[in-house]
Amino acid sequence: MKVIKFGGTSVGSAENIKRIEEIVRSQSSDLIVVVSAVGGVTDRLVAASKAGANGKEVNPFLEEIWSRHLDIMSALFDETTLEEVKIKMKSIFDELEKILQGVRLIGELTPKTLDKVMGFGERLSSLFISQFLHAELIDSASLIRTDSNHGRANVDFKVTYEQISQACSGLKRVAVAPGFISSASDGTVTTLGRGGSDYTAALFAAALDAEKLEIWTDVDGFMTADPRVISKAYTIPQLTYSEALELSHFGAKVIYPPTILPVYKKSIPVQILNTMNPSAKGTLIGNAERQGTEQPIKGISSIDGISLVTVQGLGMVGVTGIAMRLFGALAKEEINVILISQASSENSISFAIDSAKGKIAEAAIQQEFDREISSGLINKVNSEEDLCIVAIVGENMKHSAGIAGKLFNTIGKNGINVVAIAQGASEQNISWVVKKSDLRKTLNVVHESFFLSPFIELNIFLVGIGTVGKDLITQISQQQQKLQKEHRLKLRICGIANSRKMIFNREGFDLSAITSILSGEGVEKSDMTCFCSQMIGMNMFNSVFVDCTAEKKVADHYHTILNNYISIVAANKVAASSDYLAYRELKELAAKHGVKYLFETNVGAGLPLISTINDLMRSGDRIVRIEAVLSGTLNYIFNTLSSEIPLSKAIRMSKEKGFSEPDPRIDLSGVDVIRKLVILGRESGYKLSQEDVGQKRFIPDSYFNSTLEDFWNNIHEMDAKFEAERLILEKERKKWRFVGLMEEGRASVSLQAVGPGHPFYDLEGSNNIILLTTERYNESPMLIKGYGAGAAVTAAGVFADLIKVANI
Ligand code: ADP
Ligand code: ASP
Ligand code: MG
Numbered sequence: 001m002k003v004i005k006f007g008g009t010s011v012g013s014a015e016n017i018k019r020i021e022e023i024v025r026s027q028s029s030d031l032i033v034v035v036s037a038v039g040g041v042t043d044r045l046v047a048a049s050k051a052g053a054n055g056k057e058v059n060p061f062l063e064e065i066w067s068r069h070l071d072i073m074s075a076l077f078d079e080t081t082l083e084e085v086k087i088k089m090k091s092i093f094d095e096l097e098k099i100l101q102g103v104r105l106i107g108e109l110t111p112k113t114l115d116k117v118m119g120f121g122e123r124l125s126s127l128f129i130s131q132f133l134h135a136e137l138i139d140s141a142s143l144i145r146t147d148s149n150h151g152r153a154n155v156d157f158k159v160t161y162e163q164i165s166q167a168c169s170g171l172k173r174v175a176v177a178p179g180f181i182s183s184a185s186d187g188t189v190t191t192l193g194r195g196g197s198d199y200t201a202a203l204f205a206a207a208l209d210a211e212k213l214e215i216w217t218d219v220d221g222f223m224t225a226d227p228r229v230i231s232k233a234y235t236i237p238q239l240t241y242s243e244a245l246e247l248s249h250f251g252a253k254v255i256y257p258p259t260i261l262p263v264y265k266k267s268i269p270v271q272i273l274n275t276m277n278p279s280a281k282g283t284l285i286g287n288a289e290r291q292g293t294e295q296p297i298k299g300i301s302s303i304d305g306i307s308l309v310t311v312q313g314l315g316m317v318g319v320t321g322i323a324m325r326l327f328g329a330l331a332k333e334e335i336n337v338i339l340i341s342q343a344s345s346e347n348s349i350s351f352a353i354d355s356a357k358g359k360i361a362e363a364a365i366q367q368e369f370d371r372e373i374s375s376g377l378i379n380k381v382n383s384e385e386d387l388c389i390v391a392i393v394g395e396n397m398k399h400s401a402g403i404a405g406k407l408f409n410t411i412g413k414n415g416i417n418v419v420a421i422a423q424g425a426s427e428q429n430i431s432w433v434v435k436k437s438d439l440r441k442t443l444n445v446v447h448e449s450f451f452l453s454p455f456i457e458l459n460i461f462l463v464g465i466g467t468v469g470k471d472l473i474t475q476i477s478q479q480q481q482k483l484q485k486e487h488r489l490k491l492r493i494c495g496i497a498n499s500r501k502m503i504f505n506r507e508g509f510d511l512s513a514i515t516s517i518l519s520g521e522g523v524e525k526s527d528m529t530c531f532c533s534q535m536i537g538m539n540m541f542n543s544v545f546v547d548c549t550a551e552k553k554v555a556d557h558y559h560t561i562l563n564n565y566i567s568i569v570a571a572n573k574v575a576a577s578s579d580y581l582a583y584r585e586l587k588e589l590a591a592k593h594g595v596k597y598l599f600e601t602n603v604g605a606g607l608p609l610i611s612t613i614n615d616l617m618r619s620g621d622r623i624v625r626i627e628a629v630l631s632g633t634l635n636y637i638f639n640t641l642s643s644e645i646p647l648s649k650a651i652r653m654s655k656e657k658g659f660s661e662p663d664p665r666i667d668l669s670g671v672d673v674i675r676k677l678v679i680l681g682r683e684s685g686y687k688l689s690q691e692d693v694g695q696k697r698f699i700p701d702s703y704f705n706s707t708l709e710d711f712w713n714n715i716h717e718m719d720a721k722f723e724a725e726r727l728i729l730e731k732e733r734k735k736w737r738f739v740g741l742m743e744e745g746r747a748s749v750s751l752q753a754v755g756p757g758h759p760f761y762d763l764e765g766s767n768n769i770i771l772l773t774t775e776r777y778n779e780s781p782m783l784i785k786g787y788g789a790g791a792a793v794t795a796a797g798v799f800a801d802l803i804k805v806a807n808i
Contacts (some may be wrong), residue, residue, distance in 0.1 A: 037121025315377020
């Protein structure tokens with residue numbers, strides 16, 4: 001004998017009921033089929049009752065409920081049978097209508113009446129489904145005996161088991177029983193609590209010593225997290241009874257918590273299966289033998305709509321009986337306490353309850369501790385709302401050290417504030433309270449760090465889609481599949497902005513169409529403050545802000561961004577090269593919050609200059625001297641100069657090739673090299689600012705004080721002078737190099753002529769070169785050389801920083 005239960009979705013359409021028929025037909029054992037109400041009907045019955053009690057019309061609800069059933073039945077039965085079934089259904093329905101009209105007339109809804117009304121969902125569904133399956137109909141309500149605690153009645157197991165086994169002894173192969181409904185000893189209808197059809201099925205299974213209980217629902221089984229929130233959640237193949245109980249108690253709705261006890265006592269295995277996907281293996285709950293390889297955490301679940309009440313006072317320390325009185329007062333009001341946390345100093349007790357009961361709880365405590373409160377032994381009772389509880393569950397936790405450490409480290413790094421923590425001594429469960437606004441993020445980070453999620457996600461917010469930004473998008477979309485396959489890394493762009501428009505998408509944009517996304521629907525006017533507040537408001541885990549602009553007004557937001565636990569990857573050099581104290585603060589803020597602030601491309605585009613300096617420093621080396629050609633643009637210009645290509649043309653060519661800054665004078669003035677040198681100096685541990693760098697310009701100041709347009713119009717005036725000097729250099733077999741030098745914290749930039757044999761002499765095109773003299777690399781400096789400018793290499797450098805943020 002098997003008991004199989006079908007939930008609301010499974011009986012919610014003719015198509016699904018036909019699936020049920022197939023499932024039933026494929027079983028070889030005798031069956032009791034327990035059914036829920038048609039999906040959504042119980043909610044409508046509650047709504048109808050409440051409307052009636054408020055004097056509102058109940059007919060629209062009745063019509064809706066009837067037509068739901070009629071639609072399904074019309075698709076299941078032929079015309080003649082339909083008429084017969086309709087008559088039987090109508091007689092039950094008339095009873096419902098009378099009660100609801102009565103509620104409306106009296107204007108009152110007692111818990112007893114509400115139970116009666118709610119029970120009609122299962123009465124109706126079981127009737128027509130039993131007809132469809134040609135099965136006998138069992139009257140569960142009369143067999144399951146409870147007390148009169150309406151809304152969630154307590155079962156009298158002894159009477160119930162006796163009644164069930166007696167009534168079911170002579171059953172034919174398949175019988176159908178309504179879930180959820182029961183009755184008190186005086187015959188009044190009671191219910192087992194919302195979701196209670198699972199419980200009904202467990203009671204039948206236990207009473208009849210069934211070989212198995214199957215719960216057929218709309219998901220593939222108990223999953224590592226609620227699949228509606230975590231799309232990467234996957235089915236857990238096996239759970240022990242207590243793991244299933246803990247998970248369901250903390251909100252995993254897939255099974256109603258009281259269901260576990262009856263089957264656990266009789267060691268009846270429970271299988272969760274999917275009506276919509278019957279071939280999936282589902283989850284087996286039972287006394288399964290443990291396998292050593294199992295993960296310590298089996299699943300995560302959560303409950304929202306929670307208030308945390310704290311009772312605090314020095315007068316509580318060492319006084320016995322406080323907890324007893326506190327929880328006694330709550331029990332009197334029938335308030336269910338979901339989590340308790342007490343500090344060992346005993347001067348406060350916090351507990352979590354359903355927010356709806358918050359006011360009643362406060363009043364009950366005030367009353368109970370009236371004397372202590374007025375004498376100041378207990379401070380005022382304080383309650384915090386809009387919270388939720390998250391729990392991780394797994395019996396293997398007790399065999400693994402460091403779970404709590406890892407858990408709260410991960411949560412903290414993502415900027416999630418933990419309001420309270422509780423761990424049962426059984427070590428099967430760690431539960432904690434967070435703000436409702438942090439729930440989704442919490443579930444995501446915990447799921448990602450504890451489960452072998454198929455991939456790690458990095459949620460990118462990209463500002464600036466000029467040449468570098470565009471190239472970055474292309475590179476991400478080209479590499480995406482490989483990264484996902486080989487490194488389990490999924491890069492998603494969830495926010496994007498240029499100087500005019502911005503747009504966001506929590507699920508990530510389709511990268512193939514991303515450049516056109518800002519001309520499509522849903523775009524907003526771009527504004528950096530708005531961009532940042534929306535990004536922060538989305539509160540997504542593993543977020544990274546990517547700045548591919550050269551704007552101060554973007555860099556001004558870094559502080560806020562890091563403060564909100566979002567990493568930054570910047571191609572923009574403004575922040576790292578401007579005010580020294582602000583730079584230090586950003587670095588410290590990132591370290592404090594456990595996020596990254598990376599700007600490798602600020603110097604030498606994709607060349608690993610900053611990371612090499614960082615590695616040397618971390619390993620105890622000291623940077624003594626840096627000599628470098630750091631302007632790919634200037635190097636390109638000086639390498640391009642020839643008798644055919646004068647200075648003005650070379651500058652123009654560097655702009656066209658995307659080497660120079662939008663205003664090439666930033667390169668020509670040496671400012672760009674100064675900024676880069678300052679960054680390298682700072683990363684080498686020196687307190688260096690742009691004003692400290694000595695420089696001599698090679699183009700007169702007047703070119704820098706006029707407008708950009710004037711500059712382009714007049715720069716050709718310098719061509720002759722440069723050509724004359726170039727000819728002299730050519731004779732001396734020398735080349736121009738714009739060199740940055742930093743020695744023990746003193747820095748300068750200048751145009752130098754270098755001869756063959758100098759390491760800078762053969763530096764081609766737009767390449768950069770850096771000579772690092774350190775305490776270890778002393779006699780022969782370390783040399784790094786390669787492309788130092790261009791959108792593609794810069795984008796590749798930004799990409800490399802992104803990979804560092806992901807930490808793969
Ligand atoms: P039924 O009507 O079949 O009883 P329920 O709606 O009561 O189904 O329960 C199934 C739902 O539980 C799923 O659709 C899913 O959204 C939700 N759920 C929450 N947590 C979990 C979890 N950990 N695993 C599977 N489902 C979950
Ligand atoms: N129909 C009831 C409810 O919606 C019981 C159940 O489906 O398990 O709560
Ligand atoms: Mg359910």
